[in-house]
Amino acid sequence: AYVHGQLSAKGSLRVEGSVxxxxxxxVSVEIGKKGRVRGNVAAEAVSIAGELEGDVVAARHVExxxxxxxxxxxxxPGLRVEEGAxxxxxxxxxxxxPDPVLVNPGGDA
Numbered sequence: 001a002y003v004h005g006q007l008s009a010k011g012s013l014r015v016e017g018s019v020x021x022x023x024x025x026x027v028s029v030e031i032g033k034k035g036r037v038r039g040n041v042a043a044e045a046v047s048i049a050g051e052l053e054g055d056v057v058a059a060r061h062v063e064x065x066x067x068x069x070x071x072x073x074x075x076x077p078g079l080r081v082e083e084g085a086x087x088x089x090x091x092x093x094x095x096x097x098p099d100p101v102l103v104n105p106g107g108d109a
Contacts, residue, residue, distance in 0.1 A: 001017035001018070002017055003017070005020075006021045007019065008026075009025060012027055012028045012030070014031075015031045015037055018036045019038070022040045022041070023040075024043075029043040031046075032050055037051070040055045040056070040072075042057045043057075044058065045059075045060045045062075046061075048065060050069075053072060055073045056072060057076070061077070061079065061080065062080070063080040064080070066082040066083060068085045069085075070087045079091060
């Protein structure tokens with residue numbers, strides 16, 4: 001199957017065909033061995049066994065399985081990359097830290 005356009009899923013989504021467009025709002029996205037996605041993916045959890053060309057934002061974790069290809073950036077608190085996987089891009093992990101508040105011990109903060 002081939003899908004062109006944005007996909008929004010409120011549950012789990014498994015891709016075994018081709019998707020050209022963004023995937024958003026999913027609880028989990030699984031790109032199977034025969035799956036090919038050209039677009040950004042945003043979900044709670046993302047598992048890649050096929051190919052993804054785009055950025056990934058996952059609230060819980062991303063896993064890139066052996067034989068998978070990811071060309072894009074990742075933002076997630078948890079990442080697992082199996083031996084034999086290909087990943088080209090950058091990864092930002094964890095929540096952004098606020099700047100420390102400087103306190104004046106003699107008066108106003």
